[in-house]
Amino acid sequence: GDSVTQMEGPVTLSEEAFLTINCTYTATGYPSLFWYVQYPGEGLQLLLKATKADDKGSNKGFEATYRKETTSFHLEKGSVQVSDSAVYFCALSGRNAGNMLTFGGGTRLMVKP
Amino acid sequence: KAGVTQTPRYLIKTRGQQVTLSCSPISGHRSVSWYQQTPGQGLQFLFEYFSETQRNKGNFPGRFSGRQFSNSRSEMNVSTLELGDSALYLCASSPGQGKGYTFGSGTRLTVV
Numbered sequence: 001g002d003s004v005t006q007m008e009g010p011v012t013l014s015e016e017a018f019l020t021i022n023c024t025y026t027a028t029g030y031p032s033l034f035w036y037v038q039y040p041g042e043g044l045q046l047l048l049k050a051t052k053a054d055d056k057g058s059n060k061g062f063e064a065t066y067r068k069e070t071t072s073f074h075l076e077k078g079s080v081q082v083s084d085s086a087v088y089f090c091a092l093s094g095r096n097a098g099n100m101l102t103f104g105g106g107t108r109l110m111v112k113p
Numbered sequence: 114k115a116g117v118t119q120t121p122r123y124l125i126k127t128r129g130q131q132v133t134l135s136c137s138p139i140s141g142h143r144s145v146s147w148y149q150q151t152p153g154q155g156l157q158f159l160f161e162y163f164s165e166t167q168r169n170k171g172n173f174p175g176r177f178s179g180r181q182f183s184n185s186r187s188e189m190n191v192s193t194l195e196l197g198d199s200a201l202y203l204c205a206s207s208p209g210q211g212k213g214y215t216f217g218s219g220t221r222l223t224v225v
Contacts, residue, residue, distance in 0.1 A: 043216035099144050099210050100169050103156040
């Protein structure tokens with residue numbers, strides 16, 4: 001079945017540091033890929049998405065590129081802020097799975113001033 | 114534009130009881146899904162509804178059920194609660210396949 005693997009956290013960075021959170025997936029065909037963010041006590045917010053190979057999703061300074069050849073969708077940000085501290089989830093929606101999302105385990109990011 | 118609304122935000126129930134959680138999707142969204150989030154298992158898919166029909170179901174026991182009404186609002190029910198059912202239950206709505214979901218803030222269920 002479909003699966004998503006993302007790097008375990010926590011990831012601790014200083015403000016203005018470069019962020020990379022790795023995400024790789026296994027799926028049949030060409031899934032849609034997503035990054036969600038969860039702040040404490042809240043639900044998930046869609047951060048960005050990509051629906052086909054080589055697509056780049058971007059939002060709020062975050063970027064991720066759909067790499068079919070490496071089945072990856074790594075999240076990057078050039079300069080993190082304290083307000084970026086949250087848990088980040090990589091997810092996919094397989095073509096044969098209706099609209100169901102399969103999530104990775106989540107990566108907690110802590111940004112220190 | 115209102116987001117996905119889940120009620121109640123918090124619930125405390127006793128083992129053996131049953132519970133009903135409610136979700137109002139974004140206006141115009143006909144697909145509603147439910148997920149369970151726990152520290153041990155992470156985010157797990159419960160079920161998806163589209164136009165009042167269950168389109169997909171996760172690997173949960175039959176104690177977990179749901180339904181969707183004609184106005185796209187959805188409810189999920191858990192009967193004979195167990196301690197392990199303590200979790201954050203997230204509802205999400207979507208405008209269509211592959212377009213991603215908008216999540217509600219969740220209902221935190223504690224079973225004692």
